[in-house]
Amino acid sequence: DIQMTQSPSSLSASVGDRVTITCRASQGISTSLAWFQQKPGKAPKSLIFAASSLQSGVPSRFSGSGSGTDFTLTISSLQPDDSATYYCQQYYTDPNTFGGGSKVEIK
Amino acid sequence: EVQLVESGGGLVQPGESLRLSCAASGFTFSNYWMNWVRQAPGKGLEWVAKIRPDGSETWYMDSVKGRFTISRDNAKNSLYLQMNILRAEDTAVYYCARRGYLDLWGRGILVTVSS
Numbered sequence: 001d002i003q004m005t006q007s008p009s010s011l012s013a014s015v016g017d018r019v020t021i022t023c024r025a026s027q028g029i030s031t032s033l034a035w036f037q038q039k040p041g042k043a044p045k046s047l048i049f050a051a052s053s054l055q056s057g058v059p060s061r062f063s064g065s066g067s068g069t070d071f072t073l074t075i076s077s078l079q080p081d082d083s084a085t086y087y088c089q090q091y092y093t094d095p096n097t098f099g100g101g102s103k104v105e106i107k
Numbered sequence: 108e109v110q111l112v113e114s115g116g117g118l119v120q121p122g123e124s125l126r127l128s129c130a131a132s133g134f135t136f137s138n139y140w141m142n143w144v145r146q147a148p149g150k151g152l153e154w155v156a157k158i159r160p161d162g163s164e165t166w167y168m169d170s171v172k173g174r175f176t177i178s179r180d181n182a183k184n185s186l187y188l189q190m191n192i193l194r195a196e197d198t199a200v201y202y203c204a205r206r207g208y209l210d211l212w213g214r215g216i217l218v219t220v221s222s
C-alpha cells in the first residue's frame with residue numbers, strides 16, 4: 001500500500017499568513033492527489049484534485065502543487081474560516097490512502 | 108441539488124450485520140465511480156471500498172475483505188454497503204463519496220459496534 005505522510009500534523013498561524021502543508025507519498029503517484037478540508041462534526045470538503053486543479057467554488061487563496069512523491073497545499077492568506085483539518089489522498093492505486101491530517105488553527 | 112444522503116447506521120453488537128444505503132440526486136449516478144470512506148471517532152479518514160459505474164468491479168481495503176460488500180442499483184440511484192461480522196474497530200462515521208478523487212461527499216452516518 002502507498003503510505004501518505006503529511007506535515008506538519010498541526011500548526012497555528014495568524015490571519016493573513018501564508019500556510020503550507022506538505023504530503024509525501026511512499027512511491028510515485030503522478031498527479032493523482034486530492035486535498036480535503038474538514039471541520040469538526042462535518043463531512044470533508046473537496047478542495048483540489050489532480051494535485052493542482054481547484055474544485056469549483058473553492059476560494060482562489062487555496063492552491064496545490066507537486067507531482068510524483070511530493071505535494072503541497074498552500075493557503076496564500078489565511079482566513080478565520082480556514083480553521084480546519086486538511087487531508088491529502090492518493091487515488092493512483094488501490095487501496096486509495098489518506099494522509100494523517102494537518103490541523104490548522106488561527107492564532 | 109447535487110447531493111448524497113446516507114442512511115442505515117446505528118448500534119449493533121459484535122458479529123452482527125448492518126446495511127448502509129446512500130441515495131444520490133442531482134447528477135447522473137450511473138456515470139460515476141462510487142466509494143465508501145469511514146472515520147473512526149477522533150481519527151483520520153480511511154477509504155473502505157469502491158465500485159465501478161456499471162457495478163462490474165469492486166475493490167476493498169484489506170481489513171474488510173470478505174466481510175463487507177459494496178453494491179449499487181443505478182435504476183434507484185443508490186449505493187449500498189453490506190457489513191457482516193462487524194467488529195468494534197468498524198465503529199466509525201461512514202461516508203459515501205463520488206469519483207476517485209471524492210469530489211462530492213454525503214453527511215455521513217454513524218455505525219457503532221459495541222456489546
